[in-house]
Amino acid sequence: MNGFKTLAAALLAGLVMASPAQAESPASLSELLKSVKSESIVESKENKQREAEFRANRDQQAALLQKARAELQSVTEQGDQLKATFDENDKELTDLSETLRQRSGTLGEMFGVVRQYAGEFKGLFSASQNAVQFPERDATLTKLAESKELPSTEELEAFWHTILQQIVVSGNTTSTPATVVYGEGKEDVRNVTLIGEFNAIADGKYVTYVPQTGKFEELSRQPSNTIMANVPGFEAASGTYEPLFIDPSRGVILSLLVQSPTVQERIDQGGIVGYVILAMGAVGALIALFCYLRLTLIGGKMRKQAKSDTVIKGNPLGEIMEAYLSHKGNNLEDLEAKLDEVILRNAPSIERFVGSIKLFASVAPLLGLLGTVMGMIGTFQAITLFGTGDPKLMAGGISEALVTTMLGLVVAIPLLFFYTLVHSKSRRLVQTLEEQSAGFIARYQEKLHAADS
Structure with missing residues (x-):
């Protein structure tokens, strides 16, 4: 009897602990027993429901795991296939590069020579006074000098034509409109007569070409009257030969003559x-x-x-x-x-x-x-x-x-x-x-x- 009381007290204590929200305690052991049975039935239902949810989740996780393993297998097989394709492409690229190197032969050396001479001719042509007649050739030479690929046949022909064009104009006397800077920084478009690569004259005076600005500048002081006496006749000539003093050093000697002091400056x-x-x-x-x-x-x-x-x-x-x-x-x-x-x-x-x-x-x-x-x-x-x-x-x-x-x-x-x-x-x-x-x-x-x- 004492053991039964002890068991009842324990169940009551467990019921109180399991249901803290319950405000009233059972009045008798019969009520306590009923309460315990009802609670057991509820817990049994809950446990079964939990077991069902767990089994459902377990099956679902197993399905997801199986799907992930299948996808991993597919991706692994695809990676192996891509690696094999990459190795084949790399080997093919190596073979093609070697074939290109063997077939290009001297074309590679020619490409280096073309780039080198295109850069050199660009500097020469830019400093030439004839650059005002052909401003478009600078872009052609720049493209060849900075190109990373082999030049095409059309580009090589354009380079060749540019060089021939410069050779021809270097021996001709032509007139072209150009900007001339004179006086105190004033400038105007005048008809400039180009004597090959040597000198240029405009309005009866010698002018010099400035590559940095692409313009001509009048000399601060013109040469002596003996030299200047032939300039007007040369400018007015049309298809005839006229005498003219030229500077074979492309203006260096002329600039030195201009800088040399006059008699009055010497005396001063x-x-x-x-x-x-x-x-x-x-x-x-x-x-x-x-x-x-x-x-x-x-x-x-x-x-x-x-x-x-x-x-x-x-x-x-x-x-x-x-x-x-x-x-x-x-x-x-x-x-x-x-x-x-x-x-x-x-x-x-x-x-x-x-x-x-x-x-x-x-x-x-x-x-x-x-x-x-x-x-x-x-x-x-x-x-x-x-x-x-x-x-x-x-x-x-x-x-x-x-x-x-x-x-x-x-x-x-x-x-x-x-x-x-x-x-x-x-x-x-x-x-x-x-x-x-x-x-x-x-x-x-x-x-x-x-x-x-």
């Missing part, structure tokens, strides 16, 4: 010392001209006097004759002294300003040396401040040094010739006076000997 490089030297040269030349004309005039009067027996005023020889006629009664020593006095009085007048020519001829090289020293001092100062990295910084001082020396020699050499010419002319005149004086004395002495005898 000499600075103040150079202008002083030129001023002295001009003054010396004027003095030499004045002396030469004056001596020529005096010499003409003396020759006229030599042909006349009467005294002509205004010339040294006339004064000697006058002194001889007025003192021919005196003794020989007095007459000789009087004639010497006339010669000494006229000699400085004849040689007046002649010495200044020699002075200017001597001072000019010294001033040139002074300019040289000043220019070298400026050069060394520039070297001290800025070093020797930029030769342009030293060019000004060196130019001044060399130009002043050149100007000093240019002035001194002609002045020395002028001085020699004028000095010799003045000495001849003085010598003529001395000869005539000696003749008068000899004549007077003959008269004295005749009177004594």
